[in-house]
Amino acid sequence: MWINGVEQFELSARDRAVQFGDGCFTTAAVVAGKIQLLNAHLQRLQEGCERLFIPLPDMAQLAEEMQHAAKGQTQSVLKVILTPGVGGRGYSRTGCTTPTRILSLSPWPQHYTTLQQQGAALITSPVRLARNPLLAGLKHLNRLEQVLIRQQLDHTDADEALVLDTAGTVVECCAANLFWRKGDQVFTPRLEQAGVDGIMRRYLMAQIASEGQACQLIEGSREDVLNADEVVICNALMPVLPVRKIDDVSFTARTLYQQLYNSCQKMEAS
Template sequence: MMLINGQPQEHVSALDRGLSYGDGLFETIRLVGTHAPLWERHMQRLLLGCERLRIPAPDPPRLWQEALQASKNLPHAVLRITLTRGIGERGYALPSVSKTTRIVAAFPAPLIPAGIYLQGIRMRLCAIRLADQPLLAGIKHLNRLEQVLACAEWSDPRIAEGLVCDQRGHVISAIAANLFAVIDGVIVTPSVDRCGIAGVARAALLDAFPACAVRDLPLAECLHASELFLSSSVRGILPVQAVGDTVYAPGPVTRAMQQCWRDLGFPMEQA
């Protein structure tokens, strides 16, 4: 079900700035029944994004009521909340008065085979490099062209994700997930101060494992890690089986992170 500004419908104006300029934000939220274990973290990031982009902030309680309405009858749902600056005149200048467009849509959660969580996924190194823009780093703004082009680099169904670097050759993330590595016994996740998304699942893991280091991660160092795994608010904790010809095996840290995910209230699906 989809709600636009609280009403069941599926269409927005062709003059909406979200369509014209990618002028907006989104959050993708996993629901388990009528519970969203990471809701507060999603709202914190959404409000931060509104502040950065100078978009009028939504009312989180209203969003929650619309989330429940949109996801009704879905026992496991993925909710997408999209905010745009609304309809505006032609040109980049901000409208004198913004009337935010608010879209809340719910979809059935993907069913991920149990073997994926046990054995992991295969990845490839993407050719595209993420551009630096500290003002937009961390938040989920609507311009996802880098990710679209990264996904277009391969068609092999055996490869589930791509590893993406910045302009300096430092690993930032997967295309649609954050990345963690175990290097010399230390858990490391790349800094996303210049580009990339500060995932809410990543934030929950950083709180649960405070010894985790957040720093620049050169590609060569990443590829020599003893464990690699991804974090996603929708898919959970995914072990990395291989990046190209470099092979990994899920280890104790990966398993501990998966248990932490379960403890947050998320199931590990089986298909």
């Protein structure tokens, strides 16, 4: 782990990440010493800081630190956290002058390879996401809803959760975005009210568009997803997985999955 460029494991208890969950993060795949979609991850961090009014760190320096962390790694996960740093009184950030940069490496999740073959089983989560357009789309550090979703999921034999918001609209999974196909139409949830606009979601939407195909952003219901011909989930590490069932509804088609899987093979490492 590196904190502000120094290899260490100690973070001040006064850092606003600890005090308030104040900050944003991204999680990137490292393959053969290279970070997949590096520029997209840097853009996400910059957008997160701008929307949360966090002073931007030196992005060129951050990119260099990320590449240094990735160097020599065969296959691993790189997580980058940015916070406003130490300072302020109460909720106020007054006095926070130097953002904190936290980089860490973790082992590659091996189970995704198995799930690519057999498909992921989803269960509808009883935990609903609150609607909040001010934070919707962001990968901010306030992830208690996801912690509760994962806590519920851990008591089942499902691999992931189908997550709705408090209005009953399908949003995402616990740690992934989703697409579904009905006939030749492809859908993904709108994320103006809740959810995370994932790096892989953005990448795949761009790939679908480049192939002359429309991906419709909708406020879909659980029934819309269950009535689909095919469901696929994605994140920066999976990068895509076919869904074999949601609750008691099974899916066997893999047309969209194969299309998106092929698109992922085009990803360039930086």
